[in-house]
Amino acid sequence: MRSLIGRQAPKFKTAAVLNGTEIVQDFSLDQYLGKKDVIFFFYPMDFTFVCPTELHAFQDKIDEFEKRGVAVVGCSVDSEQSHWAWLNTPKNQGGIQGVKYPLVADFSKEISEKFGVLAGKYAPDAEGNWVCEGAPVAYRGLFLIDKKGVVRHCVINDLPLGRSVDEAIRVVDALQHFEEFGEVCPANWSKGKTALKDTHEGVANYLSEQK
Template sequence: MALVGKKFPNITVDAISEMGDNLRINVLEEAVNNKKKVLLFWYPKDFTFVCPTELHAFQAALGDFEKRNTMVIGASCDTNEVHFAWLNTAKDNGGIEGITYPLLADTTRNLSASLDILDAEWVYDDNMEEEILEGSNVTFRATYLIDEEGKIFHESVNDMPLGRNVNEYLRLIDAYTHVQTKGEVCPANWEEGKDAMNADRNSTAAYLSSH
């Protein structure tokens, strides 16, 4: 079920800071109370292969997100203790040492289930005469962009092997901010500094004829 245009779920989740402090984070409240946009990205598991490349890529771009008044939050279904161990593992050993944004520890899977991003399905087992869970019950690579009012303005879900392009989220934040501030809409491949359009046919025709 698409969540774009809706409020982010009002669910509080365990989390950990870079220093190993145990936190409780409600993403909706983080956006609204701090009047910031939030980028929340989910990854399947700590201590895996594609995942650390993504966490370090978001860390490398953290200053660019902060310039755009955007908080970055990572998330998986691992525990705070596993997160802490990974945070204390060197980058050249597959770890995420140096990551400074918080990581959600959705061990209850309350939030990820609400977002419907878990690789899991309940099926009926005739032999056991009961429903059993199939799948890894960890999250796909889901990404949410949330505005200052707590509304989701972008969501995407990648399969496990497919890493994300961090620059695309910066572009989407720029585009949404342009809509917020200028009231114009952003055409295909729009980037900051390029022409946008008014939401009418004449503007579309003029844009297409000039590009």
């Protein structure tokens, strides 16, 4: 599948759970256009093992995202009822009680397919029945979508590999630094470090300073 980088994020409208308590049927990322950058991340399934560590990790850093004007939204192939049940299961029982950012229900798997993170692939068998080849869940995809709805960053991990929330924050900082100052961010850049002008001279000066 062609990369989504530099392109408009795929559109969708679906059910979601808000604030861990409220189910809505018409959730869309369009509500953030012109207002907030978005971290939109996929995880394989509710009631699993690696997934709750990631969802709690995002919640633990939610203040860092909010002070940067960034909305965090999670998504899996589970139903909104499954999300609601997991959100109401205590942390010490493997649940994600306390997670407040929206969780999108992709029960049809159409959103995962549009974003290119569906682990399985549906194809007809010899009798014409549609069957899934591989796991019918989402890989651990993460997309940074800017205020114009354009995908500026993505990373996709295989199912066993949890992500770094700190890295997601670092990339948000890099995008916002570029948008504010017009400076590009070199390897291993983090907020407060020197960035550089996007010129050969700027790169040369930066590299000489690192010696």
